[in-house]
Amino acid sequence: MTETGKSVVSIADCKRYHYDTIRESLINIFTPWNSLGSFITAGQKVLLKPNLLAAAPPEEAVTTHPLIVEVLADMIREIGCKVYIGDSPGNDREEYTYEITGMKDVALKTGAEILYFNQHNTEEDANAVDNVYNLTGALTDMDLIINLAKLKTHSLTGLTGAVKNTYGCVAGKRKKKLHFEHPLPFDFSRHLVDIHLLVKPVFSLIDAVVAMEGMGPRSGKPKHLGLLIGAENAFAADLAAAVITGFKPNQVTTLAVARARGISGAVPGDLQIHGKEIQDCLVKDFDRGLASDGNLAGLLARFPLVWLRNNMNRRRPFPVINIGKCIACGKCSTGCPPQIISLKDKLPTIEYNKCIRCYCCQEFCPAGAIDLERINIRRSHLHEQG
Ligand code: SF4
Numbered sequence: 001m002t003e004t005g006k007s008v009v010s011i012a013d014c015k016r017y018h019y020d021t022i023r024e025s026l027i028n029i030f031t032p033w034n035s036l037g038s039f040i041t042a043g044q045k046v047l048l049k050p051n052l053l054a055a056a057p058p059e060e061a062v063t064t065h066p067l068i069v070e071v072l073a074d075m076i077r078e079i080g081c082k083v084y085i086g087d088s089p090g091n092d093r094e095e096y097t098y099e100i101t102g103m104k105d106v107a108l109k110t111g112a113e114i115l116y117f118n119q120h121n122t123e124e125d126a127n128a129v130d131n132v133y134n135l136t137g138a139l140t141d142m143d144l145i146i147n148l149a150k151l152k153t154h155s156l157t158g159l160t161g162a163v164k165n166t167y168g169c170v171a172g173k174r175k176k177k178l179h180f181e182h183p184l185p186f187d188f189s190r191h192l193v194d195i196h197l198l199v200k201p202v203f204s205l206i207d208a209v210v211a212m213e214g215m216g217p218r219s220g221k222p223k224h225l226g227l228l229i230g231a232e233n234a235f236a237a238d239l240a241a242a243v244i245t246g247f248k249p250n251q252v253t254t255l256a257v258a259r260a261r262g263i264s265g266a267v268p269g270d271l272q273i274h275g276k277e278i279q280d281c282l283v284k285d286f287d288r289g290l291a292s293d294g295n296l297a298g299l300l301a302r303f304p305l306v307w308l309r310n311n312m313n314r315r316r317p318f319p320v321i322n323i324g325k326c327i328a329c330g331k332c333s334t335g336c337p338p339q340i341i342s343l344k345d346k347l348p349t350i351e352y353n354k355c356i357r358c359y360c361c362q363e364f365c366p367a368g369a370i371d372l373e374r375i376n377i378r379r380s381h382l383h384e385q386g
Pocket residue numbers: 319335336337338339340341350354355356357358359360361362
């Protein structure tokens with residue numbers, strides 16, 4: 001933060017995923033703080049926390065690109081630190097996810113150690129670092145965390161960037177339980193913000209070289225933006241990402257929560273931009289998908305009224321199975337917190353009257369076969385049964 005109370009956000013060109021291009025871009029990103037060395041000291045254990053939402057290859061833009069993790073791991077190692085890479089993917093194939101996303105290769109090339117959060121501890125683990133969210137015990141041994149997020153649209157929160165990325169520090173079944181207990185975007189986002197403030201990464205970097213637009217965070221389309229965004233304050237980094245992609249700050253529910261709580265970095269006046277001018281980065285044709293209703297989210301921040309919550313809830317879309325794309329793998333059923341997706345004749349059927357619209361099914365679907373639509377549930381339910 002500057003002397004005037006502004007949060008510094010650094011934006012740098014990074015036109016492609018190429019080692020030297022990324023390295024030059026990262027040097028530019030850290031310039032406002034002199035260098036990466038301002039955050040870390042030789043001998044420290046540094047955890048890199050990428051977004052490893054699913055077992056998807058880098059070109060699908062679901063996960064943080066492995067070359068960014070590789071370059072940063074090299075730069076940290078050169079300072080004399082031990083590097084770790086960790087996340088808890090939203091599936092039960094943790095090791096496979098590290099392989100497909102390219103993280104195992106990164107570990108091999110850089111000597112970084114992979115921390116399998118889901119294996120490290122479960123919600124019952126006595127070593128968990130806090131009592132409320134049971135953050136993975138893998139964090140306990142780390143001296144500091146660098147947050148390596150991916151810029152994507154998100155069905156529940158509008159946009160996922162730096163703040164939401166720390167949700168991956170909640171390991172195992174606890175994540176599913178939080179979705180189940182707090183299905184509304186604004187309520188859920190309160191927990192995302194609390195978790196982020198507990199994890200406290202020293203720096204957040206957003207991979208916006210190729211972002212995801214449309215039906216994110218799992219089934220959207222890759223969109224080339226050619227940028228890296230970095231900040232000490234993750235809310236500020238997310239706000240810059242939101243402005244660049246055309247979101248109103250209140251359409252990103254984590255920012256709406258932060259703004260309601262007076263957390264710095266959540267309103268445009270809080271930002272001090274370095275590097276590229278934000279006006280030169282705007283992406284006018286970015287498909288923001290069916291983002292949650294920002295105006296209502298903003299009103300909720302000030303007026304937590306029951307009718308307002310109901311109004312917001314009524315407008316939220318439902319998941320709809322695209323039978324033409326479905327490969328009948330059943331992963332949506334496994335990932336559904338209230339367990340209301342059953343497989344009939346190998347095809348999934350949703351009990352819509354019990355759907356909490358958490359969109360976990362969409363995140364679990366490897367085939368992009370779950371769309372979101374604002375539908376009349378009674379009609380679709382009849383349609384499904386007929
Ligand atoms: S069907 Fe999908 S959106 Fe509905 S509760 Fe299950 S996982 Fe959540």
